[in-house]
Amino acid sequence: MTNFYQLTATSLSGQPISMADYAGKLVLVVNTASHCGFTPQYAGLETLYKKYAALGLVVLGFPCNQFGKQEPGGADEIAQTCHVNYGVSFPMFAKVEVNGAATHPVFRYLKAELPGVLGGRIKWNFTKFLVGRDGQPVRRFAPFTTPEKMEAVILAALEI
DSSP, rough: OGGGOOOOBTTSSSSSEGGGGGSSSEEEEEEEEEEETTTTTTHHHHHHHHHHHHGGGEEEEEEEETTTOOSSSOOOHHHHHIIIIIIIOBBBBOOOSSSTTOOOHHHHHHHHHOOOOTTOOOSSSSSSSEEETTSSSEEEEEEHHHHHHHHHHHHHHTTT
């Protein structure tokens, strides 16, 4: 299986980004949506990012339109929702698919390593994957698990 650091993704602004740029950091990968009941989690994710970024945490947001068509807009609309409505400053990526034949390689890898209750499928928006500083997936969180409820796990992974 591919190592997390060998993968790449396209930023919301269209630039290729290597996951190797995050080597040595604790990475929280989230499939997001701007028109979802879980969308207010952006605020909690931003709080975690701001609180622990200096200690090595990075949050990576990957918009997805596969669940209820809750991310219909393009990059500009996604940026508007994230940055203006929720103050998101963590890296956001171009819209991806997280299930099916066109699954983005980041999610193909994470689902293979941490399959979850649906045996490798993502159930809904705001499923979260925690990747250790060594690039190994550590834990998967369900969409309903709020960022606040994840803080103790993140602190332990940061070794604080």
